[in-house]
Amino acid sequence: MTSRGTPSRFLKSVLQNGVGRYVCQLKRISIVFSRKGQSSLGVRDFIEEGVVDYAKKNPGTVVYVSPQPKSLPKIVAEYLNGNIREECIKNKTSQEVLEVLTKLTNQSGLDVIRIRKHFHTDSPSIQGQWHPFTNRPPSVGPISPQHPRRKED
């Protein structure tokens, strides 16, 4: 689809996160896997070794580990603004699962859609935005040409 048919948003941060304190936007993470499935092999290895370290490193995120029979392994991430993202981790190694988790941790919960402009500022003008009467001498009625705008040394 064209970018006009798909949704888009402007660049923003969630409540100026990072200007003061940085708050991790990831609220809850649920690792869904199956005990005996070949696709969840990497996930099971990750749960054996890496998940506790991950949970300790991110104290603001709640980690749920839910084994479900005959299910495809996936990670469900819930963010503070209510967005839910699901990532499929089928046939991934333990290292790759950790990479997916760090990617989800670093994201804010804003939608992953086309960003219209990759820049944004809340103060676009410091000295004041130009308008036709900046740098014009004050006058009653039209400005007469006897006030020539010469550069004064």
Add this chain to the structure above:
Amino acid sequence: MRTEILSPRQWATFARSWFIIDARMQPPGKIANICSIRLQGKHKPIYHALSDCGDHVVVINSRHIAFSGNKWEQKVYSSHTGYPGGFKQVTATQLHLKDPKAIVKLAVYGMLPKNLHRRTMMQRLHIFAEEEIPDDIRANLTEELPQPREIPRKLNEYTQEEIDAFPRLFTPPKDYRMK
């Protein structure tokens, strides 16, 4: 976070001004250059060709423009009616007598960028042959632009004291005959 509405600021930035320029004793090319800069909006720091940021320009006294050199006799304005044998060439004098606004108008038209915005910019140019302008245009004016050419003073505009005070190279004798 915004604490104020941003739209009035945008309206102020893109507001259209009205300029007036007196073309008495001025070369029409220089007048046209000044007009074209203001009509395009190139005098503004917010200029962009697609922004439609041009201003209005009022030219008065276009009947009293002054070509330099022999252009009144030598400059030729050509046009073709479209019919065979319809190629017309008129000198600047003939054109000026027929229509005192045409020379300035053609000069500005040739100096504007050759795209579809040109006609819109020409609509924002208001030329008057004499000093009188309508009241609603006069009410809109914001600035009078300085004239590009300094008008030299005629001899009858000098006072006798200034003429006497002017330094002379030598005083000719009473019976000296000037060629």
